[in-house]
Amino acid sequence: MKIFSVWLILVFTAGALSACQPASTATPTPNLDATIAAGVATQLAKMQPTQDIPATVSAQQTQFAQALPTQAPTQPSPAMTPTLSDEEALRLALLAYLGWQENELIFSIGQIQNNLARGGVKRAGEEQGAGWFAGKQTDGTWVIVHVGQGIPYCADIAAFSFPTDWISHCMDASGNAVER
Incomplete structure (x- = not known):
């Protein structure tokens, strides 16, 4: 009977100890939003600042007029226009449309087709996002026409x-929904 009780105590102790796991082996539940936000923040930190693009034609004309020399140059200088990728141009258009800071914007491009684009956007740290739609004007600039989860006007x-x-x-x- 003594041997049985010793075995019973050993089995019970072994079972209790096997149920306990050290805290160092437990893996935390991954936070997908935090991981994505950290990745985006890392990529944004690596990026060089870009030249600000004036919001209006009058601002461009004012800046151009201030930059003109008092005498005409002997040879015309080539136009200095920054070449932006569609992704970069859409990112800048979304930032301007939403009024957010660069570190707040998390966006994706779902599709670009025939000078039209659509995708998703959300503010960093928030759970939900929205869809966006944009069109490219004849001068090559992207215009955001709708951001939201509802029906556009x-x-x-x-x-x-x-x-x-x-x-x-x-x-x-x-305010009535119309089929297109």
């Missing part, structure tokens, strides 16, 4: 021919 998207499989309905001036 017909007047906002009228300048561009978005495919109906991208935007099937829009809101008219009376």
Whole structure:
């Protein structure tokens, strides 16, 4: 009987000890949003600052007029226009449209087709995001026409021919949903 009770105590102790795990082997639950935000922040920190693009034509004309020399140059200088990728131009357009800081913006491009673009956007640290739609003007600049989870206004998207499989309905001036 003594041997049985000793074995019983040993089995019970071994079971209790095997149920305990040291704290160092426990793995924390990954926080996907924090991981993505850290990755984006790391990439943004590596990027060089870009030249500010003036928001209006009058601002460009004012800056150009201030930069003109008092005498005409003997040879015309080549135009100095920065070449931006569509991704960079869309990022800048979203920042301007939303009024956010660079470190707040997390966005993706879902599709670019025939000078039209769509994707997703959210503010860093927030759980939910929204969809966005943009069109490229004839001068090559991207215009954000809608950001949100709802139906865009017909007047906002009228300048561009978005495919109906991208935007099937829009809101008219009376607030009624209209099939496109």
